[in-house]
Amino acid sequence: WLAKHKSPNMKDVLPDKFVTIDEVAKKAGKFTAGVSANGYIRPKRGYGSGWDKFVNHIESSMGLKGADVLEKGISFLTPKKDQPWFLYLGTIDTHVTLRPKEPWMSKYDGKYDGRFKTFGDDGPGGMPKDLPERDMEHVRAIYDSNVSYQDDLVGQLYKQLETWGIADQTMIIITADH
Numbered sequence: 001w002l003a004k005h006k007s008p009n010m011k012d013v014l015p016d017k018f019v020t021i022d023e024v025a026k027k028a029g030k031f032t033a034g035v036s037a038n039g040y041i042r043p044k045r046g047y048g049s050g051w052d053k054f055v056n057h058i059e060s061s062m063g064l065k066g067a068d069v070l071e072k073g074i075s076f077l078t079p080k081k082d083q084p085w086f087l088y089l090g091t092i093d094t095h096v097t098l099r100p101k102e103p104w105m106s107k108y109d110g111k112y113d114g115r116f117k118t119f120g121d122d123g124p125g126g127m128p129k130d131l132p133e134r135d136m137e138h139v140r141a142i143y144d145s146n147v148s149y150q151d152d153l154v155g156q157l158y159k160q161l162e163t164w165g166i167a168d169q170t171m172i173i174i175t176a177d178h
Contacts, residue, residue: 020047021086032050032053032085037057038095101149112141118142157172
């Protein structure tokens with residue numbers, strides 16, 4: 001997409017010629033809701049004009065954890081769960097700043113006593129080339145704990161769909177940029 005829409009910077013706006021998934025879902029008669037913790041993904045940047053409900057957690061100073069995003073998404077759906085709907089959940093837990101998530105961090109690297117309690121406080125830029133191997137292992141474990149955390153959130157979403165009795169009629173699509 002980026003190669004086509006050329007809107008990589010925060011000040012850029014996605015050109016109108018690009019159709020977004022919320023617009024497609026809205027045309028299909030679905031209730032459309034979106035929750036994003038990614039500062040780039042918001043209607044004022046051109047990402048969607050078909051939302052019935054949408055919130056960007058950075059823009060609205062709300063929590064950035066995936067659990068916050070999931071909770072808000074479920075709250076949007078709850079009154080509409082018995083009608084056709086589309087829900088977008090945009091989590092950013094695997095982006096900087098990486099913060100260890102339990103219980104996975106203890107399982108992946110519980111014995112670390114180095115300099116990285118979190119990783120990426122200085123912003124994006126990847127893994128420094130001169131980082132000692134032990135520190136690199138730990139940073140990878142922090143990242144992996146965030147992947148596992150988000151995987152658990154998908155499980156929580158599925159359990160909610162089961163509780164509502166609609167899991168078997170719901171398609172879950174997972175995408176990632178890593």
